[in-house]
Amino acid sequence: MAFEFLKPVSDEVQAHAMLQPQHAIGNVIKIHTAHTGLPQLNGVQMVLVGVLENRRDENALLQIKNVDQARKQFYELFPGNWLLNIVDMGDVHPGDRVEDTYYVLQQLTAELLSKKIIPIYLGGSQDLMYPIYRAFDDIKYMINVVNVDCRFDIGDIELPISSRSYVGKMVADQPYNLFNYSNLGFQTYFNSQDEIELLERMYFDATRLGVLDEDIKLAEPVMRDADVVGIDMAVVKAGDTAFAKANPNGLTVSKFVVYRDMQV
Template sequence: MSDLLDFLLPVSLSRLNHDETYNDFQIGSQVLLHDTQFPDWEPASVVLVGTGEQRGAGTAADPGYPDEIRRQLYRLYHWHEGIVLADLGNIRQGATLQDTYAALKTVVHTLVTAGKTVLILGGSHDLTTAQYQAYVLGKKIVEATVVDALIDLQETPHPRSAAFLMDMLTGQPNYVRHYNHIGFQSYFVHPRMLETLDKLRFDCYRLGKARENLEEIEPVLRNSDMLSFDICAIRRAEAPAAGLSPNGFSGDEACMLARFAGMSLSLSSFGIYGYNPLRDPGGDTALQIAQMIWYFIDGKSVHNREAPLEEKTAFLEFYVTFTDVATTFIKSKKTGRWWMQLPGGQYIPCAYSDYLAACNNEIPERWLRAQERLS
């Protein structure tokens, strides 16, 4: 595993904290950090990797950009004794954009294969390509979820950050079992894009629909293997460095989405993209991202308490018939989360609203969409 060192630059803790010491309960005093030496990251359950690569968005790259997020993160207090965090530093910038992709892909693949959850503090959103390619390298079929005000399916290849989804969703061989897009803003998206994604039976959630009841998004994230979050999905007032729109998710809603992601038993990588400290002189966006990471870790602590579905005594069972279909809903006694059974016998994550719909003799839309994808 020491081969990872070839791809990573250390982080200077003294530069982050200006030579001031953290107290025993702050994250900065507990993280296993790549500073003067490469850490033993084996005990960690969450591993952080940074990259300042911005060339995919047509701007200059700086491998140290994620350090501004670390500066804010390390000041926060660590409440979760069961979660060990390692920080392996920043990806070395390659001679070309493809070189950086290759380095990030290798690092993420190695960590995910070792059973770690990887947090990527990224530059431009096209780095999602490398995050996904880490699974391709391991020939793992994934459910991928993106939170973004835009849908990066532009036909023109430049800038790369506006077109990377085309390769990810249509490239061969393809390892995307299902794709979810959360928080798109309709006035920024060509209607044909949504038609294309719908024909592929992918699920897209408009910003207003997602904000209407954020709890409905939790089952989507619970079933995801990888999550890519572009900070332009957050309204400009609460993430000034995003700079796209006065509308978007609020800061606390972004934290809630991050917590839902941490609660997922499936999710093994979470990339937060779009941060550039040159657009964040007050550090508000860095603090927003740091708090999202804190909530992601908080979600991991809930994840660790969840029982496996096979442990029948940990769940309440509800038998329901709707439109002549008999099925079973189960609810976790520990976390209150719901699952519903498909005709093939497998359980999929759902929400309480799906159970209520079934009780009213209505076909839950989540159930119907899952059946369509299996047919």
Template sequence: MAEFSHLQDFLHPVSKAMLNDDQEYDAFQVGSIIDVYEIDQQPDLEAADIILLGVGEERGGPSGKTNTNGPDAIRRELYRLFNWHKDIKLADVGNLLPGAFLADAYAAMKTVLSELISANKTVIILGGSHDLTYPQYKAYASQELIIEATVADALIDLKEDSRIKSERFLMDILTEQPNYLRHYNHIGFQSYFVHPRMLETLDKLRFDCFRLGRIRENMEEAEPVLRHSDLFSLDINIIKHTDAPANHLSPNGFSGEEACTLSRYAGMSSRLSSFGIYGYEPEKDVANLTARQISQMIWYFMDGRAVKGKEAGLEDRDAFWEFHIAFSDIETVFLKSKKTNRWWMQLPDQEFVPCAYNDYLMASNNEMPERWLRHQERL
């Protein structure tokens, strides 16, 4: 990994004193244990497990602003939370400098993310508008890494005729050549906001879309999806307005607790290396409640990362219960972790893929799990 001084050209330092009103943090608070890029201090990125990157860029969103203080508003709340995960090393590289044009911000974000991901670091992006998912994806594409991406969004941003980048960035990702997207998942869309033909298009591409109601009925359905993802992009419009007042899109959505559950699932993934939280506009917030919600989602991501460290590799079969099942004249194997209770199922090519308990129940009843079928279709 390059020295931090190489990345400094793209970043602006954070002031912990300003974030905490010149008060000292308690020794157990996140603000005390996190290694922060400040004017007189450089973080040790080599030692970090999770790295925070602020990108308050909104020129690709409806507001068209060059920057916001959103990332620092989230930091203010996050740094005050108590840290329960001493083994998880945190660092904060500050805020991305905006650059003269939006393309400059995209290029800078791609460069910084690419550097951190190539060093096997997990990056949490405290983002501006949702189009920043595009440079998040480009960080992988620039290294020719073929990835699985998951987006949590009440909308599906495929409006190719829109002038607002945050409304069409998915089209740019899906149609760009060469393409490094192996698979795409969409979590939490609200049907009344989505044109039916958009779903038809994504289904023809064998991409998986889960509407809000389906996931809320069984939150565990989202865990295997995130476990198999490299990139996770979340727009806070998935959280209902009462739990995230800065979301003005809809009164409906995931509860604050459910959004924390999604974040924890993401943290548990051994593959996921970038988690972008987008759409926070502090001027629309009420009593900093949305910033507090996002900070608690990050805390739960850390909690999930602590669980990830306890999971055994699939090759260690003594750490799993093994179930041999036959359904629809197909014989397969299900594994259940003795440590985390998570499930995997074996495909005909002998690969084990993440699944849920419900998939095992369906197979036990001689029914073909939809997740198994979708994997087979993609193969």
């Protein structure tokens, strides 16, 4: 059972949750702790999972240690006018091999989908989109994948999978689950002409950053029709984030928040 590989949320983050106002998410969310174990998932619609795997990130200098800061920020928010049961299931730690982490993530995603629960993964590198995609192998319909990223991440399918080549693996590897791939926010100079032409030949969708800057509403039908959404923080411009891989051009934070709202 994939849930056995989940590690509890840290004591520091649990303490931070307890300090939040009564109606903040930190006081509403159920948390996987070392003391109480994993909460029951009956009636749960959404779960939060940290993934500390980034060995296939081509730009990673250090291994991800935790996603505690992201958790703390999330716990400080207040939910909207909707009823939603959320559980923080803790973290998936790296396996002995990257493939071990892929296996756990695929099985975890498949199990959650079978329970009609939506997983939200924090951290990790973009190649983790591949095992999430593979979780749909036993589901009898083709899916739409959306990537909010300045790059297409198609790469060379002959080379080992990486954060820059996982989309090519989705297209080439059986079983074929991919109905459509859409990119939002790409910048031409980050993508080879071969990749751009391949996307056009396969009738996949791609919307340039400049087009979205003029009309962010163009992203809404794409996001609404998505089964899997991946967001690379490199799509946010450097002036609006402390992210180490940020680029001079990119989405502003205000536009980025609109993407978030489109997924709710």
